[in-house]
Amino acid sequence: MRWLANNWDTVWQATLAHLELSLPAIVVSFLISVPVAWLAHRFSWSRFTLVTLGSLIYAIPSLPLLIVLPLVLGTTVRDQINVVVALSLYGFALMIRAGTDALDAVPASCVHAALAVGQSGPSRFFTVELPLAGPGLLAGLRVVSVSTIALVSVSGVLGINSLGMLFVDGFQRGILAEVIAGILATVVIALAVDLLLVLAGRALLPWTRASARRSR
Amino acid sequence: MLASTLVVCPYAGAMSDATPELSREQPPAISFERVTKTFPDGTRAVHELSLGAPAGQITVLVGLSGCGKTTLLRMVNRLVTPSSGAVALDGHDVAAAHAVRLRRQIGYVMQNAGLLPHRCVVDNICMVPRLLGVPARQARQSALALMDRVGLDRGLERRYPAQLSGGQQQRVGVARALAADPAVMLMDEPFGAVDPIVRADLQRDLLRLQRDQPRTVLFVTHDMSEAFALGDQIVLLAEGAQIVQAGRPSDFLTHPADEYVARFIGLDNGSGSLHTTVVDGVPLVVDANSRPVGRLDEGPA
Amino acid sequence: MNWLMETLEWIADPTHQSGPDGLWALIGQHLAITGWASAASVLIGVPLGYLVGHTGRGRMLVVGLSGAARALPAIGLLTLVALVAGIGLTAPLVALAVLATPSVIAGAYSGFDSIEPATLDAARAMGMSPSQVLTRVEIPLGLPQLLGGIRAAVLQVIATATLAAYVGAGGLGVYLFRGLKTQDYAQMLASAVLIVVLALLIDVLFEVLTQITVRAVRPRL
Numbered sequence: 001m002r003w004l005a006n007n008w009d010t011v012w013q014a015t016l017a018h019l020e021l022s023l024p025a026i027v028v029s030f031l032i033s034v035p036v037a038w039l040a041h042r043f044s045w046s047r048f049t050l051v052t053l054g055s056l057i058y059a060i061p062s063l064p065l066l067i068v069l070p071l072v073l074g075t076t077v078r079d080q081i082n083v084v085v086a087l088s089l090y091g092f093a094l095m096i097r098a099g100t101d102a103l104d105a106v107p108a109s110c111v112h113a114a115l116a117v118g119q120s121g122p123s124r125f126f127t128v129e130l131p132l133a134g135p136g137l138l139a140g141l142r143v144v145s146v147s148t149i150a151l152v153s154v155s156g157v158l159g160i161n162s163l164g165m166l167f168v169d170g171f172q173r174g175i176l177a178e179v180i181a182g183i184l185a186t187v188v189i190a191l192a193v194d195l196l197l198v199l200a201g202r203a204l205l206p207w208t209r210a211s212a213r214r215s216r
Numbered sequence: 217m218l219a220s221t222l223v224v225c226p227y228a229g230a231m232s233d234a235t236p237e238l239s240r241e242q243p244p245a246i247s248f249e250r251v252t253k254t255f256p257d258g259t260r261a262v263h264e265l266s267l268g269a270p271a272g273q274i275t276v277l278v279g280l281s282g283c284g285k286t287t288l289l290r291m292v293n294r295l296v297t298p299s300s301g302a303v304a305l306d307g308h309d310v311a312a313a314h315a316v317r318l319r320r321q322i323g324y325v326m327q328n329a330g331l332l333p334h335r336c337v338v339d340n341i342c343m344v345p346r347l348l349g350v351p352a353r354q355a356r357q358s359a360l361a362l363m364d365r366v367g368l369d370r371g372l373e374r375r376y377p378a379q380l381s382g383g384q385q386q387r388v389g390v391a392r393a394l395a396a397d398p399a400v401m402l403m404d405e406p407f408g409a410v411d412p413i414v415r416a417d418l419q420r421d422l423l424r425l426q427r428d429q430p431r432t433v434l435f436v437t438h439d440m441s442e443a444f445a446l447g448d449q450i451v452l453l454a455e456g457a458q459i460v461q462a463g464r465p466s467d468f469l470t471h472p473a474d475e476y477v478a479r480f481i482g483l484d485n486g487s488g489s490l491h492t493t494v495v496d497g498v499p500l501v502v503d504a505n506s507r508p509v510g511r512l513d514e515g516p517a
Numbered sequence: 518m519n520w521l522m523e524t525l526e527w528i529a530d531p532t533h534q535s536g537p538d539g540l541w542a543l544i545g546q547h548l549a550i551t552g553w554a555s556a557a558s559v560l561i562g563v564p565l566g567y568l569v570g571h572t573g574r575g576r577m578l579v580v581g582l583s584g585a586a587r588a589l590p591a592i593g594l595l596t597l598v599a600l601v602a603g604i605g606l607t608a609p610l611v612a613l614a615v616l617a618t619p620s621v622i623a624g625a626y627s628g629f630d631s632i633e634p635a636t637l638d639a640a641r642a643m644g645m646s647p648s649q650v651l652t653r654v655e656i657p658l659g660l661p662q663l664l665g666g667i668r669a670a671v672l673q674v675i676a677t678a679t680l681a682a683y684v685g686a687g688g689l690g691v692y693l694f695r696g697l698k699t700q701d702y703a704q705m706l707a708s709a710v711l712i713v714v715l716a717l718l719i720d721v722l723f724e725v726l727t728q729i730t731v732r733a734v735r736p737r738l
Contacts, residue, residue: 061676064709153590320644330639
């Protein structure tokens with residue numbers, strides 16, 4: 001507690017840096033994976049390839065990926081872009097399966113009904129399929145956000161500023177409180193972002209609340 | 217140390233002694249004595265019901281879904297324990313029986329067959345005999361013979377349930393229930409999920425099996441025409457397993473207990489009214505369009 | 518592609534292959550750490566997951582636990598245990614087992630949870646004793662999901678075992694941190710490439726295993 005009181009600013013700065021890396025990655029992975037999930041959902045030939053690609057990416061250990069990526073991107077190991085891209089890749093890998101499943105779960109009758117009233121392509125996707133896949137997409141996004149926020153820390157061993165620095169510094173200098181503070185801060189912001197996502201889900205998907213209440 | 221290991225649970229021994237040895241030659245009568253079932257959530261599915269199912273006959277419990285008929289059925293093989301009252305087979309209280317041993321003596325067919333998805337047809341049918349220790353070869357031979365009897369092609373023996381049609385799955389379910397040659401059969405809407413033509417076939421086959429070797433059958437359905445087609449006895453239940461009327465099929469047509477019964481079986485409805493007629497010397501129940509919906513074993517009383 | 522050649526040359530260099538911090542020794546260490554931590558998580562996770570799946574109690578606990586575990590930063594947990602238990606194998610083994618166990622619990626639990634209630638009902642109604650229902654129905658039918666959970670756990674462990682070198686416990690991460698310190702990019706890359714290949718090989722192994730099991734347990738049309 002003493003350490004935390006004296007180093008409040010350090011923790012705060014590390015938390016902000018942590019969010020700066022994780023939030024863009026969460027957003028990017030969501031924006032990329034939804035259209036790709038739609039491809040996998042819509043065209044069965046692409047499904048196996050895309051879902052396998054997702055699980056292959058997920059099997060790549062994070063630290064090695066952070067080392068290899070700069071060669072592909074032309075950045076350096078300590079570049080923020082490097083970390084954001086790596087995290088987005090993992091987010092994408094997690095999200096692609098959840099997104100495909102969510103789109104698959106949209107009842108065919110709803111899609112047919114939309115077809116029957118004459119809705120076509122894009123308008124049908126945005127007004128029928130996307131909202132109905134919403135709960136599944138949200139569930140996937142929540143997993144992505146929590147694991148991304150936890151994963152950022154590993155970049156600390158490469159010297160990139162985030163809550164991970166607290167672990168590296170705390171370990172090297174033998175300050176247990178610093179490490180514990182880092183873990184707690186990670187869990188707190190993971191929960192906070194998760195809560196925001198849940199609230200956003202309630203606002204954007206009001207009908208899911210009604211059915212949840214009724215079924216209880 | 218040694219002394220304590222010698223005390224081999226006397227309770228278990230006492231329980232297994234009380235399990236009735238049911239005999240196929242003399243199937244037992246089933247009796248419900250003032251049974252009540254209140255579920256933990258407070259739902260009272262059955263209240264103070266007394267009922268007898270005669271030995272060697274088909275007793276059909278019919279009623280709308282949620283009326284407690286399945287709960288009654290499941291009391292017989294102790295899948296449900298009554299909150300009060302007792303269920304007896306020829307006077308032996310099933311509560312005193314060893315549940316697992318009891319169930320192996322009672323055939324059970326359920327809606328959607330409830331087959332083990334990871335076992336092939338013949339292994340599903342052999343399940344109870346194998347549990348009872350019948351050697352694999354012998355169990356398989358009996359299973360193949362049973363497949364003939366329930367109208368399943370022997371070529372299907374290595375198929376898995378997911379590879380069968382609904383009607384075939386249901387036949388496997390019936391064969392599985394018959395495999396240990398039980399004296400009692402419990403059938404819970406066994407033909408509810410198959411299409412009408414297949415259902416008629418299955419009903420006919422059940423009656424044939426019953427004619428060859430009578431068992432005490434308790435059959436649950438929500439379909440009155442199925443009750444007429446199969447039942448020696450029909451018990452019409454209302455919510456909370458209240459008996460509205462019980463008796464032979466003919467009684468329902470000639471003496472419906474009240475308006476509810478008459479409406480339930482379609483007697484009051486001009487277009488769908490049921491009546492009896494005799495075709496080729498067989499008394500039949502037919503609807504307004506003269507389509508037979510069932511056969512009467514006794515003439516109208 | 519120059520870097521790839523350099524990396525492969527580094528790996529192929531005979532002087533990097535033998536000795537106490539040679540390639541084969543470190544691959545062995547990496548696999549040993551992965552094996553022990555995974556084994557511990559399976560030993561703890563499978564009984565717990567089966568208990569929850571079989572009784573249906575503690576569902577919320579499992580969901581909460583696997584959610585919370587996902588929020589735990591691996592490097593944080595590792596340094597925490599290392600500060601308490603000291604440098605050596607204890608820290609990575611404990612930390613990795615803690616990280617991997619929720620996946621195993623979730624796999625074991627969801628395998629049981631995915632079984633049709635009617636199937637279990639039928640098994641009981643046919644006269645299977647509770648232990649027979651467990652060993653002949655629940656465990657075989659739940660096997661694919663359990664394997665999925667163990668696969669996720671092992672992959673996470675093999676990836677995170679890279680960090681073991683950070684607390685002096687060896688494994689392929691040794692090259693990575695050494696290369697990082699000396700700015701020897703070929704050495705860092707060699708470590709990265711080897712770990713990725715190892716992880717993908719294990720993943721393929723599990724894929725084969727899963728296919729065999731699924732075919733045996735859940736026959737398709």
